[in-house]
Amino acid sequence: MTMILIGQFDSPFVRRVAIAMRLYGIDFEHRPWSTFGDADRIAAYNPLRRVPTLVLDSGEALLESAMILDYLDDRVGPERAMMARGGEARWKHHRICALATGLGDKAVSLLYERVLRRDRQLELWVERCTSQITGVLEMLERERAAVQTPYWYGERIGHADIAVACVLRFVGEAHPALFDARYPALKAHSERCEALPPFMEIVQPLEPPKG
Numbered sequence: 001m002t003m004i005l006i007g008q009f010d011s012p013f014v015r016r017v018a019i020a021m022r023l024y025g026i027d028f029e030h031r032p033w034s035t036f037g038d039a040d041r042i043a044a045y046n047p048l049r050r051v052p053t054l055v056l057d058s059g060e061a062l063l064e065s066a067m068i069l070d071y072l073d074d075r076v077g078p079e080r081a082m083m084a085r086g087g088e089a090r091w092k093h094h095r096i097c098a099l100a101t102g103l104g105d106k107a108v109s110l111l112y113e114r115v116l117r118r119d120r121q122l123e124l125w126v127e128r129c130t131s132q133i134t135g136v137l138e139m140l141e142r143e144r145a146a147v148q149t150p151y152w153y154g155e156r157i158g159h160a161d162i163a164v165a166c167v168l169r170f171v172g173e174a175h176p177a178l179f180d181a182r183y184p185a186l187k188a189h190s191e192r193c194e195a196l197p198p199f200m201e202i203v204q205p206l207e208p209p210k211g
């Protein structure tokens with residue numbers, strides 16, 4: 001049986017999982033369900049009604065992109081896994097992934113605030129999300145600029161590279177004023193990844209929820 005990946009590719013979290021699956025050569029059936037419009041269909045597998053949700057051959061469903069990738073890494077084995085198996089290399093890699101996905105969380109929150117609360121946005125929340133997004137972009141920019149290799153941790157693409165690239169695309173589409181010329185190293189990182197076949201294949205222009 002083929003695994004089922006639920007969620008649209010305009011989500012940076014769904015996209016990072018789908019790209020990793022393509023790079024691992026793991027087939028999946030894609031259900032591009034919307035978190036709002038198709039919430040009931042998602043709920044049949046995941047009561048949180050969130051994506052990505054990965055339905056395994058057994059029928060059990062995994063959620064949270066990091067946990068899904070951990071499962072996939074285990075499936076392909078340590079030689080092919082796109083993250084070190086343990087030690088310092090692993091926690092450092094996790095740290096960049098967490099900064100990227102945290103940035104993604106804040107960019108999604110800010111988008112929901114803008115589209116779902118339109119005329120009654122909470123300024124305090126908008127300002128908080130904006131500073132969190134900017135703070136992480138600045139840190140990632142500094143750290144990426146210091147890396148000499150094609151990818152964050154060497155010659156091979158890793159989960160951190162994919163997470164950062166997927167989140168940057170999302171931030172650029174959802175909040176273009178926040179991802180601008182201040183971040184040349186991140187821009188170059190994004191362009192390098194987006195030029196790879198799985199990134200070009202697995203992509204969807206952002207369609208914000210209508211509420």
Ligand SMILES: N[C@@H](CCC(=O)N[C@@H](CS)C(=O)NCC(=O)O)C(=O)O
Pocket residue numbers: 010011012013035048049050051052063064065066101105108
């Ligand atoms: N930490 C989660 C974040 C997933 C997430 O925020 N997904 C969004 C779509 S981009 C979602 O499901 N939103 C609907 C909701 O949170 O109710 C992960 O890494 O998978």
